Each structure stands twice: as C-alpha cells, then as structure tokens.
Amino acid sequence: MKPGDLVRAARRLLAMTQEEFAVSVGSRQSLISKYERGQVDPPGALIIHCMTLLRPIDTQPVTEDSLVQLIRDRLSGAEHAAARKAIAAVIDGIR
Known part of the structure; x- marks a missing residue:
C-alpha cells in the first residue's frame, strides 16, 4: 500500500471528508489531497496515525x-x- 492509499483508507474508515480529516490531524485539505494523489509523501507522524487507525482492533501490540x-x-x-x-x-x- 502506498502512503497516499494509507491516508485515503484511514480517512474513509472515519467517513470524513478531506477537509474534516485535515482538521482532525492538524493539516490542510490541499495537503491531504496531495497525499492521496501521491504528489507529496505524508509525514511519518501521519503515516503512523493512519496505520494505528487501520490496525485491526483484536491485534495485540508488538512488545x-x-x-x-x-x-x-x-x-x-x-x-x-x-x-x-x-x-x-x-x-x-x-x-
């Protein structure tokens, strides 16, 4: 999965618009759009946030x-x- 696909999947999981998702992660809608289209790579913190959102609930943490x-x-x-x-x-x- 590409970073932009990860951002899109997390946003859709939350049933948010790009604008709503941007506000929730402290970004701008235009950047979320660029991430999702693969024009700009999202920052590591956003990737981790999206991965956490998409992690299955029953998955045990890695220790x-x-x-x-x-x-x-x-x-x-x-x-x-x-x-x-x-x-x-x-x-x-x-x-």
Whole structure:
C-alpha cells in the first residue's frame, strides 16, 4: 500500500471528508489531497496515525516479549539459522 492509499483508507474508515480529516490531524485539505494523489509523501507522524487507525482492533501490540516469542515459535531449528542471524544483524544495527 502506498502512503497516499494509507491516508485515503484511514480517512474513509472515519467517513470524513478531506477537509474534516485535515482538521482532525492538524493539516490542510490541499495537503491531504496531495497525499492521496501521491504528489507529496505524508509525514511519518501521519503515516503512523493512519496505520494505528487501520490496525485491526483484536491485534495485540508488538512488545519485546512478543517478538522474542515469535522468533522462538517460528524460527527455531537449523533451517532458520540464516533468518535468526539476519534478525540479530538488524538488532545490532540499531544500537
């Protein structure tokens, strides 16, 4: 999904016009229109806001413990050694 599609989907989920949505997120209607048409990329904070709105209600939040459990459940065994190594490299890169 493109960023503009995400903005449009969140706005439509709330059944708002572009103007109403703009007011609710502290923006202008003209910018919301540009985001939705893909002319301008929306700021990260708006993308996160839209993703939060579109997240299924029954989805559990991602926590450190849930990530560790997911790795244990789905990436155990020798056949997943490369995936575990890649995840470790990503984590090391964050430090």
